[in-house]
Amino acid sequence: MFVPLIGISENIKRIKELIEHIADTGLNVVIAGESGVGKEVVAQNLYNSSRRKNKPFVKVNCAALPEGLLESELFGFERGAFTGAARKKRGKFELANEGVLFLDEIGDMSFPLQSKLLHVLQSGEFAPLGSEKEVKTDAWVIAATNQELEEHVKKGLFREDLYYRLNIIKIFIPPLRKRPEDIPPLLDYYINKYAEQFDSKQLIKPDSEAMRMLLSYHWPGNVRELQNVLKSCMVIGNWEEVIQGLSTKTQPVSGSISTQLAIEGASVVEDLLNFEGENSPHHASFSLKKIKRKALDRVEREVISHVLDKTGWNRSKATKILKISYKTLLYKISDLNIKPPADISSKKS
Ligand SMILES: Nc1ncnc2c1ncn2[C@@H]1O[C@H](COP(=O)(O)OP(=O)(O)OP(=O)(O)O)[C@@H](O)[C@H]1O
Numbered sequence: 001m002f003v004p005l006i007g008i009s010e011n012i013k014r015i016k017e018l019i020e021h022i023a024d025t026g027l028n029v030v031i032a033g034e035s036g037v038g039k040e041v042v043a044q045n046l047y048n049s050s051r052r053k054n055k056p057f058v059k060v061n062c063a064a065l066p067e068g069l070l071e072s073e074l075f076g077f078e079r080g081a082f083t084g085a086a087r088k089k090r091g092k093f094e095l096a097n098e099g100v101l102f103l104d105e106i107g108d109m110s111f112p113l114q115s116k117l118l119h120v121l122q123s124g125e126f127a128p129l130g131s132e133k134e135v136k137t138d139a140w141v142i143a144a145t146n147q148e149l150e151e152h153v154k155k156g157l158f159r160e161d162l163y164y165r166l167n168i169i170k171i172f173i174p175p176l177r178k179r180p181e182d183i184p185p186l187l188d189y190y191i192n193k194y195a196e197q198f199d200s201k202q203l204i205k206p207d208s209e210a211m212r213m214l215l216s217y218h219w220p221g222n223v224r225e226l227q228n229v230l231k232s233c234m235v236i237g238n239w240e241e242v243i244q245g246l247s248t249k250t251q252p253v254s255g256s257i258s259t260q261l262a263i264e265g266a267s268v269v270e271d272l273l274n275f276e277g278e279n280s281p282h283h284a285s286f287s288l289k290k291i292k293r294k295a296l297d298r299v300e301r302e303v304i305s306h307v308l309d310k311t312g313w314n315r316s317k318a319t320k321i322l323k324i325s326y327k328t329l330l331y332k333i334s335d336l337n338i339k340p341p342a343d344i345s346s347k348k349s
């Protein structure tokens with residue numbers, strides 16, 4: 001089912017413009033981004049904006065099938081091509097002729113298949129398994145990946161020549177947490193859609209407090225997670241409980257740290273500007289360098305304390321979240337004079 005690309009962020013606006021520009025060029029496109037950001041939505045929008053929209057849109061997930069099956073899925077086979085090939089089967093390249101072939105999770109395609117794909121892209125022809133005769137195809141190849149294809153190339157896992165062939169146009173969709181301004185229009189769109197689809201009267205718009213939490217949440221599952229949150233809200237019937245559930249999900253600490261940091265950052269500046277002692281702006285020893293040091297210490301202290309509290313002072317866990325070494329953590333705890341709560345001060349991790 002076609003879904004319009006919803007969003008008002010600069011990134012989404014730019015992607016919408018790009019879609020209009022390239023829809024009829026037939027240039028190969030790679031769409032990149034984390035899981036759930038909308039790669040398939042962009043592929044469908046490209047197709048829908050092009051002259052090919054009345055032709056087939058064929059999707060193949062390259063990660064879902066083992067190499068042999070993926071090969072026969074893409075290129076088809078002749079009767080008797082291998083044991084069990086009782087009938088001829090047309091491949092997706094042929095089925096997508098004049099339309100779009102959407103190759104999802106392209107980064108997972110094996111090396112030998114990558115060579116075959118490169119051949120089709122170069123010549124516009126391919127031979128089904130068990131056939132000598134090449135078949136022509138005019139499928140527009142749009143690929144998607146949630147991996148760093150460039151890294152795959154560097155590691156020798158992805159053919160460089162195929163990378164350049166495919167990657168003529170690259171569309172990167174940033175994660176939802178980097179474009180929170182898209183959250184309200186997405187909520188509006190899906191609240192209306194689900195109200196129609198499920199005939200639900202339950203779904204209510206988030207109030208300003210709930211919206212504040214939704215805007216600062218980390219959204220590791222991106223728009224797909226936002227849809228799931230809305231669906232839970234339909235069942236549970238109130239935002240408060242749904243939001244409480246959010247903060248205990250996969251990335252609770254980093255999710256709440258960003259809010260914490262913003263609040264802390266603001267209060268540090270306020271405190272330091274109001275400080276009427278040796279660091280007062282009117283005092284001779286007032287120095288921006290000192291202020292910066294003080295502010296940094298204070299923010300670092302708050303973040304480390306917060307993570308330690310959340311992990312129950314499990315220092316190993318804390319180092320992973322903070323991405324610092326164990327030694328650095330111990331040094332910071334002592335340097336910044338961070339004290340554990342009395343009940344766990346005796347425990348070690
Ligand atoms: N900008 C958007 N506007 C409207 N719906 C969106 C948008 N982005 C994502 N969605 C919806 O979110 C869900 C996930 O999007 P999609 O399947 O396109 O993500 P994806 O990047 O292909 O994820 P994956 O890597 O897991 O395959 C879909 O139901 C899609 O309709």
Ligand SMILES: [Mg+2]
Pocket residue numbers: 039040104144
């Ligand atoms: Mg997808």
